[in-house]
Structure formats: structure tokens, C-alpha cells
Amino acid sequence: MLLDLLGVVYDGGTPIAGAAAAVERLRNAGLLLRFVSNTTRSSRSAIIAQLAAMGIEVADEELLTPARAAVEWLRRHGRRPHLLVHPDLEVEFSGLKGGSGRAVVVGDAGEAFDHASLNRAFRELVAGADFLALAVNRTFKDSDGLLSLDAGAFVAALEFASGRSPVVLGKPSPDFFLSALAGLNCPAADAVMIGDDAESDVAGALSAGVGAALLVRTGKYRPNDETRVDPAPTAVIDDLAAATDWIISRAAA
Structure with missing residues (x-):
């Protein structure tokens, strides 16, 4: 499972309704998570602290940001x-x-x-x-x-x-998505991405070979965003809570 943050889990400093409970449900369903954010205004420690204040505990290795990818590139x-x-x-x-x-x-x-x-x-x-x-x-x-x-x-x-x-280095780079999945030992075709950006999150993930990408109607989403990108979203869902229902129902099928 790959989850965007800004616009999916929170807007600014405000949690999106039901997001924290949705993350907990995904974990309880046994799904391994990676939070893949293009946020470049906050440090990793600040992002993790912000999530903790919202009741979402995220380990360092669960968060992938473009800044971390850049540091690795510069060293390499x-x-x-x-x-x-x-x-x-x-x-x-x-x-x-x-x-x-x-x-x-x-x-x-x-x-x-x-x-x-x-x-x-x-x-x-x-x-x-x-x-x-x-x-x-x-x-x-x-x-x-x-x-x-x-x-x-x-x-x-x-x-x-x-x-x-x-x-x-960040989304929609295929390497960014594949790097996140490598830490999960998950084939791209079996993964799901959830994001509010039809271009970078959704079309980017699908172009990288991710099996499904859900576009949520929160954050930066604007009506008909899904019609402006290719590949198109697997599904357009109200929010992270509804996306969690979609994922869990299919995992159980």
C-alpha cells in the first residue's frame, strides 16, 4: 500500500476526517504501508511529528520523500x-x-x-x-x-x-514508486496507490506498473481531474476512509 499525505491524510495542519482510523484499519488488515510524499517544505522529522500529533504513528522507514532520494543520489x-x-x-x-x-x-x-x-x-x-x-x-x-x-x-x-x-526524484518518477515498493518486498502489480493528484500520484503510479491507483476527492482534487490524465485512475473515491473500504473489500474477495 502506497499513501500520499498532503490532501489524503491531512490538509495543512488539519487531519482529514476519518484518515487516522483508515490508516489503522489498513494496518489491522495486515497491509504493509509506505507513505510517499512529494512534500518539500518540511523535514522528515517534522512530518513524522505532525502525523504523531494526529494519532498516526509512522516509522522512519515507512516514509519516503524526495529529499531522502536526493541525498542518496548525491552520495551515490x-x-x-x-x-x-x-x-x-x-x-x-x-x-x-x-x-x-x-x-x-x-x-x-x-x-x-x-x-x-x-x-x-x-x-x-x-x-x-x-x-x-x-x-x-x-x-x-x-x-x-x-x-x-x-x-x-x-x-x-x-x-x-x-x-x-x-x-x-519524487512522484511521478517510476523509480520513486519502485523504491517504496522494494522496501515492502511487494510486486508493483500487487500494490495500490492512493492520492489526490491525478497526474503525479495516480497516472505516475500506474505508469510505474502499480496495479491500482485510487484518486480521492480531497486535497487538491478538482472535478473532472480524472479525465485529464492517462492512464486514468482505477477508481475515483470520496476519501481515504472510502478508499480503505474499496481495498479491504477486494482483499477479502
Whole structure:
């Protein structure tokens, strides 16, 4: 089982009704879970603490984020990061030492996105730095309940200006989904993904070979999102509680 967080389990700092009980039901049904989040404004420890405050206990190995994938990539390739990320995420990269080259790492920097910061990243890319995008989501549901620009627009601007294509580390990268499933020892065809983003969560998972992907009508979901993506969702469900009913009923069949 793969579960998105923002828009599925919680909105901002508020749990979505029935989500905590749904996670408990999935665990009680014997299903192994991985929480796969494209959130790039919060550290792993902050996310785990936020979930704990909502009554959802998540072990470190159950949470996969693009920042963790980026740190592993940087270590594997011997690169030092040039960060264009939210200040709260910088701690995730603090343990990196040395490296034979540079890599620009772009996440949702929020207010830190300005001409100067984008231009510094652009100049690094022109000078030959590798290009890592933590995620390429178009939008996210902001704290005021409206959609806001996500990192994808800024990644696209750097790609256009530099003529360089990024390595995408979060959803919808197939490697991101497959890495989460590797920890479960679960074939992709037997897995289910639950998300509120038709493009990154649902179509991304299905394109990676995940057997089923459910789109919930919470979070950033807007009417007819399911008609705008290919592959289309396996099913469109009201919320995580209803998705849990869908999964458990089929597991028992």
C-alpha cells in the first residue's frame, strides 16, 4: 500500500476526517504501508511529528520523500548540492560532505523563489552542475484552501532557460514508486496507490506498473481531474476512509 499525505491524510495542519482510523484499519488488515510524499517544505522529522500529533504513528522507514532520494543520489554520484529549497528542508542535506562536482537541487522553496535565487541556480546549471528536481507538481492546496504554484513551474523555468532536463526524484518518477515498493518486498502489480493528484500520484503510479491507483476527492482534487490524465485512475473515491473500504473489500474477495 502506497499513501500520499498532503490532501489524503491531512490538509495543512488539519487531519482529514476519518484518515487516522483508515490508516489503522489498513494496518489491522495486515497491509504493509509506505507513505510517499512529494512534500518539500518540511523535514522528515517534522512530518513524522505532525502525523504523531494526529494519532498516526509512522516509522522512519515507512516514509519516503524526495529529499531522502536526493541525498542518496548525491552520495551515490559524489555531488555537493546547490540548494534551491525551502529553508525548513535544508537540514535534510546537512550531513553531506565533499563531492567531486555540484548538483542544483530544486524543491518548493516558497518565498525563497525570486529572481536572484533562480538566477544563481541557472548559472550553476550553465556551468555544468547536475540538475535534480525533488518534484514537478504543478500546484498544491495552500493553507488558505486555494491552489498555489508548486515547484514544477520553477523547475520548468530553469529547464527552459538552461536547456537542461532534470532528474526527477519524487512522484511521478517510476523509480520513486519502485523504491517504496522494494522496501515492502511487494510486486508493483500487487500494490495500490492512493492520492489526490491525478497526474503525479495516480497516472505516475500506474505508469510505474502499480496495479491500482485510487484518486480521492480531497486535497487538491478538482472535478473532472480524472479525465485529464492517462492512464486514468482505477477508481475515483470520496476519501481515504472510502478508499480503505474499496481495498479491504477486494482483499477479502
